[in-house]
Amino acid sequence: MKKQTIAIDTKSVRPDVYGSLSVPLYTNVSFEFDDASLMADVFTGRVKAPDYARVENPTVTNLEYRVQRLSGAAHVTAFNSGMAAISNILFAVTAKGRRIITSRHLFGNTLSLITGTLKRFGVESTLCDLTNTDEVEAAADDDSCCIYLEIMTNPQLEVADLKALSQIARKRGIPLIADSTVIPFTETSLKDLGVDVEVLSSTKYLSGGGTSLGGLVLDYGTFPQINERIKGDLLFNVGAYMNPYSAYQQTLGLETLDVRYKRQAANALYIAQELRKIKGIERVTYTGLEDNPFYELARKQFGPTSGAMIAIDLKSKDACFRFLNNLKLVHRATNLFDNRTLAIHPASTIFGLFPEQQLRENDVRDTTIRLSIGLEDPDDILEDIRLAIG
Ligand SMILES: *Cc1c(COP(=O)(O)O)cnc(C)c1O
Numbered sequence: 001m002k003k004q005t006i007a008i009d010t011k012s013v014r015p016d017v018y019g020s021l022s023v024p025l026y027t028n029v030s031f032e033f034d035d036a037s038l039m040a041d042v043f044t045g046r047v048k049a050p051d052y053a054r055v056e057n058p059t060v061t062n063l064e065y066r067v068q069r070l071s072g073a074a075h076v077t078a079f080n081s082g083m084a085a086i087s088n089i090l091f092a093v094t095a096k097g098r099r100i101i102t103s104r105h106l107f108g109n110t111l112s113l114i115t116g117t118l119k120r121f122g123v124e125s126t127l128c129d130l131t132n133t134d135e136v137e138a139a140a141d142d143d144s145c146c147i148y149l150e151i152m153t154n155p156q157l158e159v160a161d162l163k164a165l166s167q168i169a170r171k172r173g174i175p176l177i178a179d180s181t182v183i184p185f186t187e188t189s190l191k192d193l194g195v196d197v198e199v200l201s202s203t204k205y206l207s208g209g210g211t212s213l214g215g216l217v218l219d220y221g222t223f224p225q226i227n228e229r230i231k232g233d234l235l236f237n238v239g240a241y242m243n244p245y246s247a248y249q250q251t252l253g254l255e256t257l258d259v260r261y262k263r264q265a266a267n268a269l270y271i272a273q274e275l276r277k278i279k280g281i282e283r284v285t286y287t288g289l290e291d292n293p294f295y296e297l298a299r300k301q302f303g304p305t306s307g308a309m310i311a312i313d314l315k316s317k318d319a320c321f322r323f324l325n326n327l328k329l330v331h332r333a334t335n336l337f338d339n340r341t342l343a344i345h346p347a348s349t350i351f352g353l354f355p356e357q358q359l360r361e362n363d364v365r366d367t368t369i370r371l372s373i374g375l376e377d378p379d380d381i382l383e384d385i386r387l388a389i390g
Helices: 003-009 036-043 056-070 083-095 110-119 133-139 162-172 224-238 244-277 295-302 317-326 358-362 380-388
Strands: 075-079 099-102 123-126 143-152 176-179 197-201 215-219 284-286 309-314 342-343 367-370
Touching: 003 056, 003 244, 056 075, 056 215, 056 244, 075 083, 075 224, 083 110, 083 176, 083 197, 083 215, 083 224, 083 284, 099 110, 110 123, 123 317, 133 162, 143 162, 162 176, 215 224, 244 309, 317 342, 317 367, 317 380
Parallel strands: 099 123, 099 143, 143 176, 176 197
Antiparallel strands: 075 215, 197 215, 284 309, 309 367, 342 367
């Protein structure tokens, strides 16, 4: 079956007793057993069945199963936010004295998780230019525990060569972990490019229009200890498993993901091309534009679509604020891949508490606006942007 059919017609892991056609929502905490020995088997992992909803819930399991079938991952675990998924995969691979090889170009909270939260527990990190494989090779040492990256950074939209990075990771015997939030896993085969684990914020494309928070770890099984840690330790002890209502919404989101994504990506490409013609926009960054420095590599790695995130640069921070204040249709809001088009000034918001020197090092300019293109008619979005710039 093709992916779009799998997304819709995958049956529940266990048949619903009433034959519910859409995925049933179980919001209960506890599950009852017919006898004590089955109960013992489940609690000790000899038989797989839900016992307590902190670690397993049928609605969440159904989402994980569909994602597993769609992605070909060996193991999928759903968490209650993208950050919960990211922190848990890093808890699974790192320890005191180990080193995370990563980039300066990271989602703000991932950057502060690595350089702040984990640093307090003795985890080291080296922030390097992941597009420069010599630099990565030099940074990877015996203490390294993983190479961690975002497949298209935000808001720089930088793309690193995954195969080259995976060779460095292989040589060191460490996993390559990729945050794939910005292009749905239904569009890519990152496993074939050497990615060992994908992690993503399902809040974005999957949730079906900003309905719920969630995060997924897609583990391709190359490092068996990762899944043992997540399922046997972290789900129990950290307690960040996805809540069932979010899993319900995101399963419905998954059913329409393909059409929504394709339309959003087509809108974004058209809008990026048109934005270049607008006086007052100094720069348009979108990897689907043929003269973007990452155009070829992005196509090779992620296929013909380029996501729905566009960065534009205006003359100054003041111009950015005036632009945001003039918008009538496009929403001043954070989040990505909502059904609605959203605009934000990352330097003063997501990165607003970072010191200025760090913003410069991280290439977060105060002239940049990040747009997340939605499902509206693209000409209406463009007209709003044109008027707001004017
Ligand atoms: C939004 C986002 C996250 C964090 O996800 P939440 O669901 O908000 O916790 C992580 N990485 C990227 C690239 C994101 O866009």
